[in-house]
Amino acid sequence: MEAGVLRVRDLSTGYRNRDVVRGLSLPDLAAGQTLSLLGPNAAGKSTLLRALAGLQPARGSIELGGTELIGLPLAEHARRVTYMPQTLPQRVALTVLEAVIGALRATPPEGIEHGTDAITRRAVEVLERIGIAHLAMEGLDHLSGGQRQLASLAQALVRRPRVLLLDEPTSALDLNYQLRVMQLVREAAREWGMTVIMVLHDLALAARWSDRIVLLSHGTVAAAGNPVEALTPDVLARVYNVRARVETCSRGTLQILVDDVFTAPDKEDT
Numbered sequence: 077m078e079a080g081v082l083r084v085r086d087l088s089t090g091y092r093n094r095d096v097v098r099g100l101s102l103p104d105l106a107a108g109q110t111l112s113l114l115g116p117n118a119a120g121k122s123t124l125l126r127a128l129a130g131l132q133p134a135r136g137s138i139e140l141g142g143t144e145l146i147g148l149p150l151a152e153h154a155r156r157v158t159y160m161p162q163t164l165p166q167r168v169a170l171t172v173l174e175a176v177i178g179a180l181r182a183t184p185p186e187g188i189e190h191g192t193d194a195i196t197r198r199a200v201e202v203l204e205r206i207g208i209a210h211l212a213m214e215g216l217d218h219l220s221g222g223q224r225q226l227a228s229l230a231q232a233l234v235r236r237p238r239v240l241l242l243d244e245p246t247s248a249l250d251l252n253y254q255l256r257v258m259q260l261v262r263e264a265a266r267e268w269g270m271t272v273i274m275v276l277h278d279l280a281l282a283a284r285w286s287d288r289i290v291l292l293s294h295g296t297v298a299a300a301g302n303p304v305e306a307l308t309p310d311v312l313a314r315v316y317n318v319r320a321r322v323e324t325c326s327r328g329t330l331q332i333l334v335d336d337v338f339t340a341p342d343k344e345d346t
């Protein structure tokens with residue numbers, strides 16, 4: 077297998093004998109590529125992400141550069157794969173900088189220098205890159221929701237993992253930061269050869285910033301491919317019960333215009 081390729085095949089995972097994700101395969105992802113996972117509430121996106129992070133039992137195969145991750149000890153899994161959950165820790169008596177340094181020390185990635193200076197430098201660098209260096213000495217419990225989300229992203233990015241999993245990383249961010257974060261994640265992915273899988277609800281953001289899109293419905297793949305292939309009016313009707321147009325704007329990005337919501341939406345999942 078090509079070095080660094082992430083290959084997910086026939087993956088099943090769920091809760092107490094109920095599979096939420098069933099026999100799912102993803103498009104192979106080369107190092108540096110970004111995939112967005114879309115789909116209705118309760119489709120199984122977060123469950124899939126947690127399984128990819130090794131945080132819940134799964135059957136099937138998750139191979140990274142030819143190494144099977146299912147069955148690896150969690151510490152070994154976490155050395156390769158970093159996961160940023162949807163819900164953020166609330167009351168933590170740490171400054172932003174301490175939290176980012178702590179994330180780096182908790183499971184030191186391969187190849188990191190162990191000196192305090194090197195670790196602090198790397199933490200400050202990531203805060204600068206995200207644009208929150210001014211919050212370094214601020215307590216986490218004094219931050220706004222959006223600031224906390226950015227701090228959490230810093231904790232994930234500082235590790236420069238081979239695989240980065242982000243669960244709705246822009247849900248609390250204003251328009252400016254949404255775009256900055258998406259741009260930064262894609263740049264970092266290409267620069268470090270990091271594979272990114274993120275759950276998003278914003279189809280336009282996903283279309284603009286992803287190499288691959290997967291639409292999940294009832295725990296299986298409803299559509300997959302590049303944004304143009306995956307986001308078609310037919311697929312959106314099937315997955316979201318909406319009548320939508322997909323148009324390319326003058327700058328070449330996809331625009332999704334929803335004209336109508338079907339009156340009897342399929343709420344089987346929720």
Ligand SMILES: Nc1ncnc2c1ncn2[C@@H]1O[C@H](COP(=O)(O)OP(=O)(O)OP(=O)(O)O)[C@@H](O)[C@H]1O
Pocket residue numbers: 091096115116117118119120121122123124345
């Ligand atoms: N800890 C849990 N125990 C039991 N069932 C769970 C648990 N977490 C999620 N589920 C169930 O698994 C299904 C998928 O949930 P999941 O959170 O993966 O969906 P999602 O696609 O991420 O949804 P959303 O877009 O609303 O965040 C839902 O039916 C949910 O009720």
